[in-house]
Amino acid sequence: MVTIYINGKAVQAKEDEMVLTAIRREGINIPTLCNHDAIEPCGACRLCMVEITKKDWNGWKKHVTSCLYPVEPELMVSTHTPQVLELRRTILELYLARNPNSSVIQKLAEEHGITSTPYEIIPDGDNCIMCYACTRICDALGCHAISAVERGHEKVIAGPLNQPPIDCIGCLSCAHICPTNFIEWKDSDGRRSIWGREFELLTCKTCGKKTITRDFAEYLSKNRDLPMSYFETCDDCKRLDTAKTMGRLVVMAAEVAK
Amino acid sequence: MNYRFVVDPSLCTGCRTCELACAFSHSKNLKPGKSRIYPLSHAKDKYVPVTCLQCNDAACVKSCFFDALKRNEETGAIELNLGRCVKCRACVAACPFGCALIDDIHDEIVKCDLCKGDPACAHFCPTKALRYTRLPI
Numbered sequence A: 001m002v003t004i005y006i007n008g009k010a011v012q013a014k015e016d017e018m019v020l021t022a023i024r025r026e027g028i029n030i031p032t033l034c035n036h037d038a039i040e041p042c043g044a045c046r047l048c049m050v051e052i053t054k055k056d057w058n059g060w061k062k063h064v065t066s067c068l069y070p071v072e073p074e075l076m077v078s079t080h081t082p083q084v085l086e087l088r089r090t091i092l093e094l095y096l097a098r099n100p101n102s103s104v105i106q107k108l109a110e111e112h113g114i115t116s117t118p119y120e121i122i123p124d125g126d127n128c129i130m131c132y133a134c135t136r137i138c139d140a141l142g143c144h145a146i147s148a149v150e151r152g153h154e155k156v157i158a159g160p161l162n163q164p165p166i167d168c169i170g171c172l173s174c175a176h177i178c179p180t181n182f183i184e185w186k187d188s189d190g191r192r193s194i195w196g197r198e199f200e201l202l203t204c205k206t207c208g209k210k211t212i213t214r215d216f217a218e219y220l221s222k223n224r225d226l227p228m229s230y231f232e233t234c235d236d237c238k239r240l241d242t243a244k245t246m247g248r249l250v251v252m253a254a255e256v257a258k
Numbered sequence B: 001m002n003y004r005f006v007v008d009p010s011l012c013t014g015c016r017t018c019e020l021a022c023a024f025s026h027s028k029n030l031k032p033g034k035s036r037i038y039p040l041s042h043a044k045d046k047y048v049p050v051t052c053l054q055c056n057d058a059a060c061v062k063s064c065f066f067d068a069l070k071r072n073e074e075t076g077a078i079e080l081n082l083g084r085c086v087k088c089r090a091c092v093a094a095c096p097f098g099c100a101l102i103d104d105i106h107d108e109i110v111k112c113d114l115c116k117g118d119p120a121c122a123h124f125c126p127t128k129a130l131r132y133t134r135l136p137i
């Protein structure tokens, strides 16, 4: 355990923890977009910026991304100084220029009192903020299906060579983790489309409800040692089956007891 | 793990009080959550309260790539850490008993967490078909 100071208050933090974790535990709200517990932090969105200093720094201060900064003994963290707020506003102005149509960005900017941006707006800018949350979660799954392709202005998240990703299993983890809801997907007629690919959705053999994609089920069964039979029925029907099996067992137990 | 959640289907009358207790004790923002327990009829007037069995070698834990599901050694319950969950629904599809659920109202994955060691359903069950008892050691 180490002691750090957040806005002047002494708090205990675990050694290998990041400053952001300690800030969150204190219930202090600072905006983040690219941070998620399931993936390693990567400091892409820059919104979690805080000011740090130490007693022996002779008044020197530093601005760092708290999601990537490990706690150190006697670290003094300020989360809402005028400079930090100014930094956050600038970042949001840049986002407003790049993603003018994103409702998430608009809302966040509004919360910080920003409605316009001094930077040149990309009118048809998409919702992607290049935070790599999607590629990081895909890597965590072990699929490595998507990544950044092209360079500079043209940089986008896509499959290799900007083609539909062959390693994608249609699990939607990327779409759910995306902070700005950029990744589009659709389920219709028992098929799921995402990243320009189509997947077959498994159908419950009892009631016909659609569950996950066949590729995802096969991936789970192969890598996590789960029999494919687990995926044949939907959760509702599996519960009913459980009730029937247990009911049978109760009757059997009663007969044995007699 | 000195406690066990005991389900005795022969005492269950299918009154669904447990469902209500569960939904209300898991409310969020003044909206009841999805119940994690279901008394289901398997024959006329015969019910089994189906809920998570907190399996030893649990399929949900195995299926989760992000370590969102972990056993709480104190209560014995497998708990879902919502912060790590990305709603890929692997656990929902994998649980062979159908006890990992999708809460559409709160847009979350939910499962029985034994109410952190004090199950509301057991408190409210009028016939004591659901019990949370200390194991004889």
Ligand code: FES
Pocket (backbone or CB within 6 Å): A032, A033, A034, A035, A042, A043, A044, A045, A046, A047, A048, A049, A065, A066, A067, A068
């Ligand atoms: S949360 Fe720290 S940079 Fe995005």
